Amino acid sequence: MTDTPTRRRLPLLDRVKKLPAWSALVAGTLVGGLLGGAYGLLTPPSYTATSYVVAVPTGQATPDAARGFAQAYGRVATQLAVLGDAQVWAGVPVRTLRDSVRTATSPDAPMVSVTATATRPEQAVDMANAVSRALTRHAEDTKGSTQVRLVQFSRAVKPGGPASVPSAVTALVGASAGGLLGGLALLARPRRGGRDDDPVPAASVPGPATAADVQR
Numbered sequence: 001m002t003d004t005p006t007r008r009r010l011p012l013l014d015r016v017k018k019l020p021a022w023s024a025l026v027a028g029t030l031v032g033g034l035l036g037g038a039y040g041l042l043t044p045p046s047y048t049a050t051s052y053v054v055a056v057p058t059g060q061a062t063p064d065a066a067r068g069f070a071q072a073y074g075r076v077a078t079q080l081a082v083l084g085d086a087q088v089w090a091g092v093p094v095r096t097l098r099d100s101v102r103t104a105t106s107p108d109a110p111m112v113s114v115t116a117t118a119t120r121p122e123q124a125v126d127m128a129n130a131v132s133r134a135l136t137r138h139a140e141d142t143k144g145s146t147q148v149r150l151v152q153f154s155r156a157v158k159p160g161g162p163a164s165v166p167s168a169v170t171a172l173v174g175a176s177a178g179g180l181l182g183g184l185a186l187l188a189r190p191r192r193g194g195r196d197d198d199p200v201p202a203a204s205v206p207g208p209a210t211a212a213d214v215q216r
Helices: 012-017 023-042 063-076 080-090 094-100 121-141 167-188 208-215
Strands: 047-057 101-106 109-118 148-154
Touching: 023 167, 047 063, 047 121, 063 101, 063 109, 063 121, 063 148, 080 094, 080 121, 094 101, 094 109, 094 121, 101 121, 109 121, 121 148
Parallel strands: none
Antiparallel strands: 047 109, 047 148, 101 109
C-alpha cells in the first residue's frame, strides 16, 4: 500500500486573516456600489405632479378665516369622502390615491398643494388634478356655512423627468456606505501581536567567565 500525498489546504478563516488590512475597505466599497447600482436599475422610475388650490373668503369671512379653512381642507383632502369622488376622474382605486397623494399647506398663505406620485407621468397629473377637483367640489357644497370657497389656482402639468434618484447616484451612495462599513470593520479588527511562524528567540547561555564567577 502506497501513501498518496495530500495537499494541505488552509481553512477559509486563515485565508481571510492573511489578506491585507485594507482589503475590507475595498471589498465593502465594491459590494456597496454593486448593490446600490442594482437597486437603482431595478427600481421603476417615479414621477410627481402638483396642483394648487387657494381658499377665497366670501361674504363676511376674513383672510385669517380663509387661512384656517385652507389648513382644514389640506387635512381632509386625503380622506375617503374626497378620494371617493376623485377616483372617478383619476381612473385609479381609492387605495392608490391614498398611497400616492400628499397634501401640504402654509400658515402664511391660504393655499393647498396636492402632489401625486406614479410610475407614469400622465397618471401622476390625472391623480393630482382629480383630488384638487374633488376637494373644490366639497368646499363649494359647504361655502354657505364656512363663507370660504376653494378655487383652482394651478393645474398639475406633466413632469419633465422622473423624481426618483438615478442609478448612478444610488451606486455612489451604496459605494460610500459600503466603504464606511468596511472602514468600521477595519477599525474593529483585532490587532495581531505576532505570527505563529515567527522565529522564537534563542535562550541566552552565559559565557565561561560568567559561569566561573557564578561557581565562586
